[in-house]
Amino acid sequence: MAVTLSDYTQSAKPGAYGGSLGYAQKTGISGFASGWVGVALDEYGNYQNPTEGRQGGPGAIAQSVALRGSGSGTVGYRWLAGTANLTTFGAKVGIDNRASKTPAPGYRYQVIVDARNDAGGVTSISVNRDTSGAGTAYSSLISVPNIYDAAKAQNFKQDSVPNYWQISFSGSTGDSYNIHEIGALRICAQSMLSPTAGVLGGFNIIDEAYARDKYDALRGHIYTKLVGTSFKLNVAALNSDKSDIESTYASGGDKSVKVELIDDSGASSCNVSAVSCSSCGKQVIATQTMTFKKMEQATDKGFKKSADFTLNKAYSRVIARATEGKTVACSTDAFSVRPLGAALVASANASPPSASSLPKIRAGEPFELEAKVASSDGYTGVLKLFSEKLTAQVSSQGDTVETGGLAGTLTPESLTVNAGPVSATYSEVGYAYLEPGTYRDDDFTSVDSENGDCVKESVSNTLSGGKFGCSIGNTTRLPVGRFIPYRFDTELTKGCPAGDFTYAKQAFPIRVSAKNFAGSVTQNYAGAFAKQVTLSDGNVTGLGEFNPKTILSSGFSLGATPALIAAGPTQPITTSFVFSSPPQPPTSVKLRATDTDGVTSQGYTEGETNIYSGRLWLGNAHGSELLPLPIPVEAQFWQAGGYWATNSLDNCTSFQISAVGLSNPTQNISLCKTQFSPSGTLTLSNGRASLRLTAPGSGNNGSVDLALNAGASASGKTCVSVSESNASAANLPHFLPNPAGRASFGVRKAPLIYRREIY
Known part of the structure; x- marks a missing residue:
């Protein structure tokens, strides 16, 4: 005999007889409908035999247990695993005791299928036997840790586990006969579903999609229908023991069958039993009478399609009821009628x-x-x-x-x-x-x-x-x-973060982020959906404007302009603030962003900085040609009182000393007779610093002009060694025009060569 697991949605139809034990196929005969696995307790031994159309297996093994995998029609049902003759090992007792006059040996068998990890591609199956009779001493006969791996090893693909299994038992012999009894049956599962039907009556009503078939006629379903869309149903007349279609129905004369559709929503379904079906008082929502005609009996054979039904209202649960005389039966399945859509x-x-x-x-x-x-x-x-x-x-x-x-x-x-x-x-x-x-x-x-x-x-x-x-x-x-974005947020990095200020015309990094109501960046604000953004002073000082004051739509990616800190080749966007009538005293400005759709940062987070009108001052210096000469450098800003003052907050400005050009040597000074030393980077401290020129030496009196190449390009020569070289650029365009000074050697500070005071 065989224990079969198959797809619940398909009616159970046994496979071939003989060694196929009702599960596997046979030449010209299909295997079990939608069979997933068949576990055989095989007394005769042909279940493992790859003959008669069966696929795979070691050969005939009597008194054995074996597994065959999934299949359909005459394809599949391949051998997966099996035991040797049970009389040759362990308890050395087979499936059956043929000599016994009473049922024997009465052993207990377990078939365990664990599909809890099927989503991960693992389903195990094992068969155990207890020969003690107590049901507490099971030993393993077959253990397959993963049925999919086992199938792959046999060069076939096992079907996936269906949503629900149905369990069937089948048995067969060849030319002989035998009797097997099943007792103390227990079925354990995570969940059990009973069919949506009760006891079958003299009819069953199933979906029009089914063809005439004994098993579908008994357990077929009715599929979901649509409001306002016509459908038909198949009505099957069942024989006296409700085990098959009554193929001779209407052979003695025409039979009129009333088919009703009943709104079966609510408690106490009407198709749970024959009594509840016949006594059902729920609303009948459609009725038609169909005739099984004697003249058509040879074609219908007790199975006939109804005329069209059309339901113009939605129902969550509908059943069909067929009545002919005193015979009343409800469909074993219920169905729903849903709207076409919303x-x-x-x-x-x-x-x-x-x-x-x-x-x-x-x-x-x-x-x-x-x-x-x-x-x-x-x-x-x-x-x-x-x-x-x-x-x-x-x-x-x-x-x-x-x-x-x-x-x-x-x-x-x-x-x-x-x-x-x-x-x-x-x-x-x-x-x-x-x-x-x-x-x-x-x-x-x-x-x-x-x-x-x-x-x-x-x-x-x-x-x-x-x-x-x-x-x-x-x-x-x-x-x-x-x-569109709900708002913009703006950020900026001040030109001199430590000093909390930015010079006018000084480029500083900014970022504009498009955000939704919750404050998250709207990443689709880019490409076609980004707009040109105009920058303005949120403090509305009216003293100047940002330059540049627009950000093109192409400047946005994933809802924002580039980050304030460069990441690889991606550089931040920069702008500067330019006073309309410089110089101006320190002024606080906010970075406001507004796009052409009216999205704005006003009222939300806006970067802010103090703007200073600034200049870089190079002082004139004079001294002995025998001594190094310091030249003062000073960052200055325009005070509210209307004068330039040292910007003691500036600890940020720095430039390469090579950006200071030397020119116009006079008298006995030639270019690079005096050089900058040190000659690296000059950084202001509290707004001040000094350049240092080396002593040109005795007899080398005269002067030389100094000018800082403040912009992005440079001109002239410089002396950072005894040989002149091209001056570099300081890249401080906010200090343009170029600050300049003069260094003079051999010029005395007073008309006296030496003074001594005696008291």
């Missing part, structure tokens, strides 16, 4: 993917969204949001609809059908696409979805394998938009 309507209805269409809604700002179903459908359920169905317009494309953008967060989490508009929000920029099934109800048709009588998580109204989608939801894509 229409989603949004006030955010700009035409995608245009980056200028109206209306425009700030990201995170409420707009209206509602779900509608024809009131005549009688459905007022709740559609849940399935955000994985949400897509977004790619920001690089503003001419044709193209998904691939970052899909933001959409609210609300659910919509009650026909409850009117509700407040909705979306967290990103551009356009969101509510793809079919973004809002849907997966529960209304649970009577079907749990049994595979519709396509799960689908809102399709097109048959697939004879089945519609299970879900009620939007069946078409709904674009919503155009969404």
Whole structure:
């Protein structure tokens, strides 16, 4: 005999007789319908024999236990594992005791299938036996840690575990006969489902997708139907013991059968028993009478398709009832009738993917969204949001609809059908696409979805394998938009962070970030959905403006301009503040950003800095040609009192001394008779520093002019060694025009060569 696990959604149909034991195929005979595994207790021994059309196995082994895998029709059901003759090892007792006059040996067997890790590709199966009779001393006969690996080792692919199994028992012999009894049967599982049927009556009603078949007639299902869409049902007349189709029904004369559809929602289903079916007082929602004709009996053979039914209202659970005379029977299966779908309507209805269409809604700002179903459908359920169905317009494309953008967060989490508009929000920029099934109800048709009588998580109204989608939801894509940032935030790095100021005309890094209501960066603000941004003084001093004062849309990537600190080749955007009428006393300015859609940083985070009108001063110096000569350098700013003063906060300004050019040597001084020493980098401390020229030596009196190449380009020569070289650029354009001074050697500070005072 064999214990079979098969797909619950398919009617149980045994396989071939003889050594196939009702599970495996045989030449010209199909194996068990949708069989997943067959466990054989094989007294005769041919279950492991690759003969008669069976595939795989070591050969005939009597008194053995063996497994065969999944199959369909005459393909598959391949050998997976098996024991040797049980009389040759262990207890040395086989499957059956042929000499016994009473049932013997009465051993207990366990078949354990563990599919809890099937999602990870692991399902184990084992067969154990207890020869003690107590049921407490099981020993292993077969252990397959992973049926998929075992199948691969036999060069075939084992089918995936179905949603639900049904357990069947079969047995067969060849030319002989035998008797096997099953006692103390126990079935343990994580969950058990009973069929949606009770006791069969004189008829069964099944879906029109089924062909005439004994097993389908007894246990076939009725699939989900659509409101306003016609369908037919197959009515099968059953024989007296309800084990097969009564093929001679109507052979003696025409038979009129009334077929009713009953709204079976609520408690106490009417198809749980013959009594509840015949006495059911629930609402009949459709009726037709069909005739099994004597003249058509040879064709119908007790199995006939009804005329069209059309239900114009949604029902969560419907059963069919057939009545002929005193014979009344209900369908073993219930089904649902769902609306064709829900229409989603949004006030955010700009035409995608245009980056200028109206209306425009700030990201995170409420707009209206509602779900509608024809009131005549009688459905007022709740559609849940399935955000994985949400897509977004790619920001690089503003001419044709193209998904691939970052899909933001959409609210609300659910919509009650026909409850009117509700407040909705979306967290990103551009356009969101509510793809079919973004809002849907997966529960209304649970009577079907749990049994595979519709396509799960689908809102399709097109048959697939004879089945519609299970879900009620939007069946078409709904674009919503155009969404723009809720606000900008601006940041800046001050020209001299330690001193808390920036010089006028000094370039400093800035960053503008587009954000939604919650303060998260809207990453789709880029490409077609980014706009040109204008920079202005948020303090509205009116004393100047930023230069440059615009950021092109191309400056934005993933919702922001580059970071303030350079990352590899990516450099931050810089700007400067220029006074209209310099010099001006220290002035605080805020970095305000506003784009052409009106998105602004006003009222939100804005970078701020003090702007100083500044200059760099090189002093004139004179001294002996025999001594090194210091030349003062000073950063100055314009005081509110109307004069230049030392900027003691400046510990930031620095430049290469090679940026100071030397020119116009006079008298006995020639270029590079005096050189800068040290000649590296000069950094101001509290706004001051000194350049140092070496002593030109005795007899080398005269002067030389100094000028700092403050800008980005340089001219002239410098002396950082005894040989002249080209001057470099200081890259301090905010100190233009070039500060200059003169160094004079051999010039006395007073008319006296030597003075001595005696008291």
